[in-house]
Amino acid sequence: MPVLIPNQGNPLMTLGEYDISHPYTATLISSERITPKTEAEVRHLVFQLPDDAGFDFLEGQSIAVLAPGPHEFGNRQHIRLYSIASTRRGDAAQPGAISICVRRCFYIDDVSGERYPGKASNYLCDAVPGGRIQIAGPYGAHFLMPADDSRNLLMVGVGTGIAPFRAFIKHIYDEIGGWEGKVRLYYGARSGMEMLYRNDLNRDLGLFYDERSFQAFEAVSARPYFDETSTLDRLLVEHQVEVWEMISDPKTYVYIAGLHEAARKFEKAMIAMAGSKQAWSDKQKQLIEEKRYAELLY
Numbered sequence: 001m002p003v004l005i006p007n008q009g010n011p012l013m014t015l016g017e018y019d020i021s022h023p024y025t026a027t028l029i030s031s032e033r034i035t036p037k038t039e040a041e042v043r044h045l046v047f048q049l050p051d052d053a054g055f056d057f058l059e060g061q062s063i064a065v066l067a068p069g070p071h072e073f074g075n076r077q078h079i080r081l082y083s084i085a086s087t088r089r090g091d092a093a094q095p096g097a098i099s100i101c102v103r104r105c106f107y108i109d110d111v112s113g114e115r116y117p118g119k120a121s122n123y124l125c126d127a128v129p130g131g132r133i134q135i136a137g138p139y140g141a142h143f144l145m146p147a148d149d150s151r152n153l154l155m156v157g158v159g160t161g162i163a164p165f166r167a168f169i170k171h172i173y174d175e176i177g178g179w180e181g182k183v184r185l186y187y188g189a190r191s192g193m194e195m196l197y198r199n200d201l202n203r204d205l206g207l208f209y210d211e212r213s214f215q216a217f218e219a220v221s222a223r224p225y226f227d228e229t230s231t232l233d234r235l236l237v238e239h240q241v242e243v244w245e246m247i248s249d250p251k252t253y254v255y256i257a258g259l260h261e262a263a264r265k266f267e268k269a270m271i272a273m274a275g276s277k278q279a280w281s282d283k284q285k286q287l288i289e290e291k292r293y294a295e296l297l298y
């Protein structure tokens with residue numbers, strides 16, 4: 001196992017700085033759509049690594065997917081990162097099985113106005129079981145859980161940002177068997193059916209809602225068809241007594257994951273709770289210095 005120190009590492013690396021010189025060939029075992037056809041497509045993909053791969057990862061880390069070319073500008077591979085959604089013991093406790101959750105992305109060309117499919121996400125969402133995919137990693141030692149179970153975990157995310165938290169929660173309750181500190185998840189999505197691992201198609205995380213130390217709170221957009229992800233900031237403010245108590249407790253670790261909007265909404269709520277932008281900035285600086293604040297944003 002690699003020696004990894006919780007909340008250490010550099011979250012600000014650019015894609016070109018990731019070492020992809022030792023890729024692994026993983027075989028896709030399953031690809032399950034976890035949002036209904038009426039919503040944006042998100043898939044839960046499970047890959048099997050070869051027995052002798054030695055690809056050891058921890059909850060909170062990410063992998064690179066190397067989508068084969070040819071691509072524009074002569075790139076042989078198109079490289080994108082994805083958060084690992086499974087635990088160190090493997091997806092569904094299957095050794096060597098690693099999972100990710102991928103949103104099929106499209107973007108609009110500013111000049112032509114044409115809609116283009118995102119390369120890596122479409123490559124992954126179109127892949128069929130049995131297919132072989134090159135991955136590299138794992139990366140992201142800055143987003144690991146503390147080892148001490150008396151610590152509180154405050155997890156805030158939107159959309160596919162749920163992936164590392166699925167891994168945390170499964171590791172805590174399925175593998176460790178519980179957690180002394182508070183485990184809180186504040187999660188935003190555009191609609192109830194876009195709540196990943198908590199909708200009619202996949203209820204994976206619902207299994208843990210009865211755990212004594214775990215509570216999850218969900219926010220959906222007031223205007224789901226306007227591309228607004230959620231009212232996550234309002235949800236946090238509604239629970240401000242506990243949230244601020246946790247933020248002020250030196251035993252709390254804060255994790256923010258998903259689109260940058262997750263961090264913007266979290267900041268908005270924190271400024272309201274701290275009383276001013278400066279007061280929150282000072283508090284956040286302290287959390288960062290004490291290595292109790294980690295972001296995984298894209």
Ligand SMILES: Cc1cc2nc3c(=O)[nH]c(=O)nc-3n(C[C@H](O)[C@H](O)[C@H](O)COP(=O)(O)OP(=O)(O)OC[C@H]3O[C@@H](n4cnc5c(N)ncnc54)[C@H](O)[C@@H]3O)c2cc1C
Binds near residue numbers: 120
């Ligand atoms: C550390 C890290 C972890 C990540 N984890 C995940 C993950 O668990 N699941 C996941 O789906 N993505 C994740 N991403 C985003 C992922 O790496 C890609 O950026 C995304 O899949 C688009 O790549 P692409 O090749 O399909 O699109 P490209 O061909 O590179 O086109 C990118 C276009 O897609 C848009 N876009 C990118 N990401 C998203 C998104 N999540 N939702 C909506 N629009 C988007 C961009 O605005 C841009 O217009 C992560 C990124 C980082 C840096």
